[in-house]
Amino acid sequence: MFFTYLRRELRRRRKAALVISAGLALGIALVITVNSVSAGMTQAQDKVLQSLYGLGTDMTVSKAAAPPSGSSNGQPRFNFGARGDSKTQSSDRVQVQGFQTLASSTVTKVASQSGVKDAVGGLSLSVVKISGQFNRGTFKPNQNSGSSGKPGGSGGGQGGGSAGQPQGEVQGGGANFSLNQFTVYGVDVSKLGLGPLTSSKITSGKTFTSAQTNAKVVVLDSAYAKTKKLTVGKTLTISGTKFTVIGIATADSGDSAANAYIPLTQAQTLSASKNKVTTIYVQAADSKQISAVKTTIQKNISGTTVTTSADLASTVSGSLSTASNLATSVGKWLSIAVLLAAFLVAGLLTSSAVSRRVREFGTLKALGWSSGRVTRQVMGEALVNGLIGGVLGIAVGLGGAYVVTAISPTLTASLGSTGGGGFGGPGGGFGGRQSAAKAIDIALSAPVSVSTIVLAVVLAIAGGLIAGTFGGWRASRLRPADALRRVE
Structure with missing residues (x-):
């Protein structure tokens, strides 16, 4: 009897059921899409981090570099032995x-x-x-160095040497390293x-x-x-x-x-x-x-300094970071707002439908239906509407996630300059460079997990129960005498 009456009422009020289901479907689809895109952002960020610290690594332990001491300031020194040739x-x-x-x-x-x-x-x-190589130069004396009769006489010259020493210049030579x-x-x-x-x-x-x-x-x-x-x-x-x-x-x-x-x-x-x-x-x-x-x-x-991947994730910049922030904050709050609006609209529509069925419920009560049975009937109809909305929402949400994955928009990501610290990578930082890291292009996907589907089902049931609660409370307050007086 319950299911027979339920089926007939849903068929008789198809438009109202479709409106309620569509509202719930919109909210559920948005939740699935946003959650899938957020999961894709997390995967993309993990790719950036894993390319730097290695798979399986959860954290690193290191010790900050000591400040340089002495006049060398930590700079390398190179010593070459003196040689008389050009080796x-x-x-x-x-x-x-x-x-x-x-x-x-x-x-x-x-x-x-x-x-x-x-x-x-x-x-x-x-x-x-x-x-x-160090190459020896060749000494070339000045042409007029002997004008005074002595080497290095008053003739001067470019060598500018003192008396008793030859004057001239060294040509060629040098170093090429x-x-x-x-x-x-x-x-x-x-x-x-x-x-x-x-x-x-x-x-x-x-x-x-x-x-x-x-x-x-x-x-x-x-x-x-x-x-x-x-x-x-x-x-x-x-x-x-x-x-x-x-x-x-x-x-x-x-x-x-x-x-x-x-x-x-x-x-x-x-x-x-x-x-x-x-x-x-x-x-x-x-x-x-x-x-x-x-x-x-x-x-x-x-x-020691212990650094986790979560510590470094905040330094990831570029369009990946921007998109991740949008999906995490704006996207989730938007999906919550739409979902709450869908629940509210479903509840109001269900309550409104109950008010238009006063004669019907009054007659059922006059025939012996208890208030609990009427309430269960209304909640059953609302729950079915919620499940239909859930199925539609899952289908639309999966479609949205598939479109994002098919398009695979390319995002860029890079790590800020570590300046000698960071997550344990060679080179004084996480992944190794003192300067800002090279930008990495990441193809965005939107994977849908089982937990996301389960969340959609829970939301569908919750939406139906909320709508049913509105309508059931309204139906339980009806009295047969009041309902029958409204016969037109």
Whole structure:
């Protein structure tokens, strides 16, 4: 009886049901679209961050660089030995960059903290190589230097020398030197699942093996290898040590963490930093407890700076940041406003429909229907309207998300200048550069998750219940005598 009456009433009031369902569908569709676009923004931002700190890394532990001391101000110095010929001379400078070093034992201490699943250390180095030639000049005496009968007489000349010394000038000679500067990162080859190398894919050759702890091998970034015309099998010389290129890695997006990657032990040897690291990459046991793990590490390991991806996310700028802010603030508030308006309109329309059915409900009560049964009938109709609106809203919302994904608008993102600090990347910042990072183009998508669909269903049911509550309350207050007096 209930469902038969429900079906007949909905068919008889199709227009009113359609208006209520359409209003709810609009609000639900907007919620789905905004949530999907926001999820796409989050994914795009994750791509930017993962390209810098590596997959699986939740936070990094480092120690801020100490201020420079002495007259050198931390600048590299190059010493060349005196030679009497024109042979090529060169000098390499390998130094730790970005942060103060931490003892390797700190890695073990961090790994033992509550909530930490794994930790691995890395060493960031800067290599500056100066090479070139000193060429001796040729001394040419002045033509009139002998006019006084003595070398260097009163004839003067451009040499301007004192009495008893030949006068003239030195011609030719000079120096011609080139500068080669690149970044090197020491990788713990026993744990390749963490660290900046995980944000790159091996596109030629192979990566390190656990047996190459102290091997003289190197994996090059593809851009650097192309610039220096290095391929697998060739060698890269760092401070007089030759490293064999075993692989070429291409960053997933953005700049790579370093130009070259070598085993951590070799990096420590080159920089005279035995048992030292600059950055500790940390993976939390539970991604929802990252903030708590950060607090624990800062409390138990003094003097260190713990940086999470969330800390760095605020520095992402460009159109990605602008669009994300719009989707998060304006979009969500707009969808909430539309949804509330849809609920209110549905409730008012349902209540209005009940007032137009006074004779009908009065007759039903006169025939023995209780107020509860009438209320349940009204709420059942409103609930069906809500479910219909939910189905329509899901369909429209999925269509909107599909359109965004199909169009795939391109957004740009970049990280602000880190100035020597940041999220643990080689080069004194998160991902490695002292200057502002290169802009990254990200194709926006709008993925629809199961939770979003569940939210849409809940909203549909809630809309129906709210509308039914309005109408049911109005219907429950009707009295058969009052209703029958309105017979026309």
